[in-house]
Amino acid sequence: MQLCDFKDIDISAYGALVVGSGFAGSVVARELAERADMRVLVIEKRTHVGGNMYDEHDESGILVHRYGPHIFHTNDKRAFDYLQRFTGWRDYSHEVLADWYGTYMPVPFNKNSLEIAFGQEQGQAYSEKLVEAFGDERKVTINELRSRQDLELAKIADFVYENVFLHYTLKQWGLTPEEVDPSVTARVPVFISRDNRYFQDAYQGMPASGYTPLFEGMLAHENIDICLSTDATSVFELEFESDEENAPLSAVYVKGSAFLGPIIYTGPLDELFLSRFGRLPYRSLDFVYETYAEQYLLPAGTVNYTVTEDYTRITEFKHLTGQIAATTTIMKEYPRPYDDPKRQIPYYAIINDQNNAHYGRYRRMTDNLGNFYPLGRLAEYRYYNMDVIIGRALDLADKLCASAGA
Numbered sequence: 001m002q003l004c005d006f007k008d009i010d011i012s013a014y015g016a017l018v019v020g021s022g023f024a025g026s027v028v029a030r031e032l033a034e035r036a037d038m039r040v041l042v043i044e045k046r047t048h049v050g051g052n053m054y055d056e057h058d059e060s061g062i063l064v065h066r067y068g069p070h071i072f073h074t075n076d077k078r079a080f081d082y083l084q085r086f087t088g089w090r091d092y093s094h095e096v097l098a099d100w101y102g103t104y105m106p107v108p109f110n111k112n113s114l115e116i117a118f119g120q121e122q123g124q125a126y127s128e129k130l131v132e133a134f135g136d137e138r139k140v141t142i143n144e145l146r147s148r149q150d151l152e153l154a155k156i157a158d159f160v161y162e163n164v165f166l167h168y169t170l171k172q173w174g175l176t177p178e179e180v181d182p183s184v185t186a187r188v189p190v191f192i193s194r195d196n197r198y199f200q201d202a203y204q205g206m207p208a209s210g211y212t213p214l215f216e217g218m219l220a221h222e223n224i225d226i227c228l229s230t231d232a233t234s235v236f237e238l239e240f241e242s243d244e245e246n247a248p249l250s251a252v253y254v255k256g257s258a259f260l261g262p263i264i265y266t267g268p269l270d271e272l273f274l275s276r277f278g279r280l281p282y283r284s285l286d287f288v289y290e291t292y293a294e295q296y297l298l299p300a301g302t303v304n305y306t307v308t309e310d311y312t313r314i315t316e317f318k319h320l321t322g323q324i325a326a327t328t329t330i331m332k333e334y335p336r337p338y339d340d341p342k343r344q345i346p347y348y349a350i351i352n353d354q355n356n357a358h359y360g361r362y363r364r365m366t367d368n369l370g371n372f373y374p375l376g377r378l379a380e381y382r383y384y385n386m387d388v389i390i391g392r393a394l395d396l397a398d399k400l401c402a403s404a405g406a
């Protein structure tokens, strides 16, 4: 990887500018560098590449994720094949357990969970009821389950709502399940199955040596230079069509000249425009790490605390990475309101009509600038899994390579 200091760079040497080195930025940077033979400058405000996928060894030598546990899973063969170029894979299917007053049950809530919650006989009877109502091996959202006018289904729905969704959602979002966008609760359905895996995708696993080496490999190209610890908002000068608050962006100046090549921007749009319409709402997280002199502490990669505790979940990294060591490190996640951009990280966009409209105001300011491409979970104010972002980055790269004649 070629690292450089922003103050030393000659901006006229670059054909494209990428802000952010998560999957959105890194995939586009690599594609433009390789396929379009474009010199690409990547600007990253953190001290490392890899965005939220960044991992590193902690003081006790355990490989840990610094911005939330990341498990790769996809049905998109193109995204999976693309990453094969930069990493080998460790076969891994993530399993999540709910800690229900000290008893573990699989999440998504499934036929096995029903038997743990209600006993074998009643659990099986409820499973049959679910199969009858929705079909076998089906995923049903909690809203769909709760909408049925049937006494037995209502009993199952009430149990799952109360013991799996309600407290967890209150902790995670500071809102009840009714108040969050249905797409959010739909991410954890009820699964009418005995399959305890958290994901059923065709391709799932973990990068064999971790995510950071994957990113370092992707960004190691002679056409790519990377400036770390460089915030785009402090090196960009923005020009607008007029002095009006809503005036569209007309150019991005870097080191005194308008940058005319593609600018792929993967940071938050509100920060770029200095929050002129107010900050976009997010949820943030605090992570607390604990290391124990034990091989393993938990029976699965992640345990969700759905009825007790202030934290939402604990991840034990060794399950994910397969690392063999005498000690183990776990990470507790404490959801927080996002109210201090200097200290906190915006993790989850709070999706609702009002916030989408708020984002729309920022987004419209970029529409007229033909070489400006907002991409990724922050710039698009959406929740995207890694594979979706890789797919979107490859689509944008195809478009940009085609217009560069490559």
Ligand SMILES: Cc1cc2nc3c(=O)[nH]c(=O)nc-3n(C[C@H](O)[C@H](O)[C@H](O)COP(=O)(O)OP(=O)(O)OC[C@H]3O[C@@H](n4cnc5c(N)ncnc54)[C@H](O)[C@@H]3O)c2cc1C
Pocket (backbone or CB within 6 Å): 019, 020, 021, 022, 023, 024, 025, 043, 044, 045, 046, 049, 050, 051, 052, 053, 067, 068, 069, 070, 071, 072, 073, 230, 231, 232, 233, 266, 267, 268, 271, 347, 348, 375, 376, 377, 378, 384, 385, 386, 387, 389
């Ligand atoms: C807690 C958590 C767990 C997750 N787990 C999974 C999972 O298990 N599986 C899965 O598929 N997905 C998971 N995701 C989603 C995954 O994190 C995203 O898909 C991924 O981060 C999207 O990549 P990105 O490049 O859009 O954003 P990011 O990874 O956030 O990268 C954006 C980069 O831009 C940089 N940046 C921002 N502003 C500026 C600026 N002004 N100047 C310079 N640089 C800037 C940031 O520092 C960052 O490095 C999870 C998300 C969260 C929050």
